[in-house]
Amino acid sequence: MSEQDQAIPAASKARGGDRRGHGLLWGLALAGLCAMPALLSGYELFQLANLLVVLLAVHALNILAGTSGQISLGNGAFFAIGAYTYAILFQTVGANHLLALVAALVLSGGAGLCIGFPSLRLEGKYLALATYAVAVATPQLLRFSGLEPLTHGSEGILLDLPEPPLGLDMSSSTYLFYLVAVVTVALLWLGNNLTRGNFGRALIGLRDNSLAAMSTGGIDVATKKVQVFVVTAGITGVAGALSAMLTQFVSPDNFSIFVSITFLVAVVIGGLGAMLGSVIGALFVHFVPDMIDQFSHTATGVVFGGVVILCMVFAPEGIAGLLHKLRQAAAGLLGSSK
Amino acid sequence: MRRPTSWVSPAAPACRQPSWRVLISRFYGRNHMIEVIVLMGCLVALQSAAGAIWGYNIRAFPSPFGTAPLEIAGYSFRRHDLVSLGIMLTMLAVVFAFFRFTIVGLAMRASALNPASSRLCGVPVSWMLASGWGLASVVSAVSAMMVAPILFLDPTMMSSVLLYAFAASLLGGVTNPVGAVVAGFLIGVIESAFVALVPGLGNELKLTLVLFLIIVMLLVRPQGLFGEKKVGRV
Numbered sequence: 001m002s003e004q005d006q007a008i009p010a011a012s013k014a015r016g017g018d019r020r021g022h023g024l025l026w027g028l029a030l031a032g033l034c035a036m037p038a039l040l041s042g043y044e045l046f047q048l049a050n051l052l053v054v055l056l057a058v059h060a061l062n063i064l065a066g067t068s069g070q071i072s073l074g075n076g077a078f079f080a081i082g083a084y085t086y087a088i089l090f091q092t093v094g095a096n097h098l099l100a101l102v103a104a105l106v107l108s109g110g111a112g113l114c115i116g117f118p119s120l121r122l123e124g125k126y127l128a129l130a131t132y133a134v135a136v137a138t139p140q141l142l143r144f145s146g147l148e149p150l151t152h153g154s155e156g157i158l159l160d161l162p163e164p165p166l167g168l169d170m171s172s173s174t175y176l177f178y179l180v181a182v183v184t185v186a187l188l189w190l191g192n193n194l195t196r197g198n199f200g201r202a203l204i205g206l207r208d209n210s211l212a213a214m215s216t217g218g219i220d221v222a223t224k225k226v227q228v229f230v231v232t233a234g235i236t237g238v239a240g241a242l243s244a245m246l247t248q249f250v251s252p253d254n255f256s257i258f259v260s261i262t263f264l265v266a267v268v269i270g271g272l273g274a275m276l277g278s279v280i281g282a283l284f285v286h287f288v289p290d291m292i293d294q295f296s297h298t299a300t301g302v303v304f305g306g307v308v309i310l311c312m313v314f315a316p317e318g319i320a321g322l323l324h325k326l327r328q329a330a331a332g333l334l335g336s337s338k
Numbered sequence: 339m340r341r342p343t344s345w346v347s348p349a350a351p352a353c354r355q356p357s358w359r360v361l362i363s364r365f366y367g368r369n370h371m372i373e374v375i376v377l378m379g380c381l382v383a384l385q386s387a388a389g390a391i392w393g394y395n396i397r398a399f400p401s402p403f404g405t406a407p408l409e410i411a412g413y414s415f416r417r418h419d420l421v422s423l424g425i426m427l428t429m430l431a432v433v434f435a436f437f438r439f440t441i442v443g444l445a446m447r448a449s450a451l452n453p454a455s456s457r458l459c460g461v462p463v464s465w466m467l468a469s470g471w472g473l474a475s476v477v478s479a480v481s482a483m484m485v486a487p488i489l490f491l492d493p494t495m496m497s498s499v500l501l502y503a504f505a506a507s508l509l510g511g512v513t514n515p516v517g518a519v520v521a522g523f524l525i526g527v528i529e530s531a532f533v534a535l536v537p538g539l540g541n542e543l544k545l546t547l548v549l550f551l552i553i554v555m556l557l558v559r560p561q562g563l564f565g566e567k568k569v570g571r572v
Contacts (some may be wrong), residue, residue: 071371073378118556124370126512129504130552136501137549144542257497261378268375301386308379312372 026189033181037174049177049246051286052184057239058266058285059188059278060232065264066273067195068228069207071124074115074131075236076259077138081108082237083244083255084142087157088150097162101183101241108237109230116229120222135260142252156251159244180242187235192275194231203228236263269311271320280319388493399486422484429480430519433473446470498545505548508555511562521563525551 033052037045061075082104089100119130141147143154151157164175194200205213206221213219244250262285270281292303315322401418408415437443448456449466457463482496489495506525510517525548532547555562 065371071374073374115553118553121556121560125374128370128374130508130556133501133504133549133552136497137545140542140545144546146542258382261382265375265378268371272371299386299390302383302390305379305381305383305386308382309376312376312379316372 026185030181030185033185034178036181037177042173045173045177046246049180050243051282052180053239053243053246054266054286055278055282056184056187056242057236057263058270058282059191059275060235060239061263062267062270062272062274062278062281063191063195063203064228064232065267066271066277067200067207068203068225070120070225070229071128071264072131072229073128073257073260073264074134075233075263076255076257076261077115077131077134078108078112078233078236079240079243079259079263080138080142080250080255081111082240083250084151084157084240085237086241086244087159087250090162091157091159092150096165097245098165101238104237104241105234108240109234111237112230112233113226116226116233120225120229132257132260135257139252139255142255151252154252156249156254159248159250161248162245176245180246183238183242187238188275191232191235194228195273199224199227265308267318269308269318271318271322274320276323277318277320284319385493392493394493396490396492399491401487402483418487425480425484429477433477434515436473442466442469446473501545501548505552505555508552509563511564514562514564517562517564524563 033048036048040048057075057079061072064070064072064075085104085107086097086100089095089103090097095103115131115134119127122130142151144151145153147153161172161176162179163172164170168175170178195203202213202217202219202224205217205219206224210221214221247254266281266285267278268281269284270279271277288307289300289304292300292307311319317325403417403421406417408417408420410420437447445456445461446466446469448459449461449463450470453463453467456466482499485499486495489499502522502525506522507518508521509525510519510521528551529544529547533544
């Protein structure tokens, strides 16, 4: 294995082979999710919907960081913009909730453009710092008294559940689950398709060697970088809006820098550049803090930070990368014993 | 209440050199993503540990230099501001002299710039980088002690300082320490002017202003005020 190969997360290489089964897999996932309201209790359904929202936000960052190689610590800001756009349009203005959702997509994508365009002159750690600045400044901006008629300052906004449209005969919370499931699966599918094909290969090219991508690949690196930043910011915004729908509350305290940190931790722990990594990462950040909390209330963060560091020491390619390696090792053992 | 950090901070560099040997050196220079995540893990763990031991309440942090105001040329200054300014300038001079005039400083710079050649010259690169790491933490621990009486003490008090520091280093040019110091003062002045000139608004939007400065700077002069323009060849 050459050095160039090692730089590419193992999981992203594994992609080509099992392409045929993918359409089926997506369909199965959606069908499985749609069967959930019949199987789970109200609280479990709520938890699952939350998990899906986290997965969507994590996968958006995974496309940005894993496929195009740009580290962002600012995705919490886009999450917040999406949530607030939805909250203001739905609750204060009284717009249709689907319309508000689309507005959240557009606005957070726009914010991604405003922030991405200048920040993408930076690379690696410096880009992480610039986006960190965005995430740190966001809660203060949301508390700003000049915007209080819109954002209600530190108090935040309480939200009603959206009513099912077209006289659909189901409870609001069941409808909300279906909405979250459909939107999440659709955006994940779109995002996943984006990382294949021409666009995806261009992103991988600029991640691995932007100079070569520019000179011999003829890829417009700057434009591609901004494009992927905007798209992922938009998806993160939708995740934020969905999370606002679910929790029925937005306030500046919910969008501290730790939201962004959590997303990035999920991506890297799970594994860069693959759907499986996003799923594992989302499960990790959704369940591990709660599990730690059960045996130690005071120092959840200490244990969480420690677990994160240990994961990086023992599985620098993420858990998905580790699984891939194990599978290869197992295949090697089976092959040699034949 | 005694000041809890005043004894922790000098201990920080002592912990940090081992932390380099154990953790950072594994990842240094190989993969930015993992480096960032490991450091974020440290940040979360340390902040949470401080919170678990001393609580998350914001506390007053008495200045070690007393409270009596100083009168200089008819102007009244807070004693703490003047003394900490003096300490900071002294520290800058010492660090600068260390890197410029001592052999260890030279070895440290060489290790950062070109590890392979330095190793061939017999420089213990790993130790040099670790010491650089320790030195950085001495400087930040001192600056934290100086800024604590102004910002008050809580586990996350330095997050906004980090923002200012980043803005200053961008404004001054990322690899230019003198530029960063000048830019740091400049940002302080711009911020104070903003607060004074835009009453009511300024105080609430300090961080937003800094963010705005960062973005404008990146758009207009990404190499910083004092940086040189890099020319890449394709």
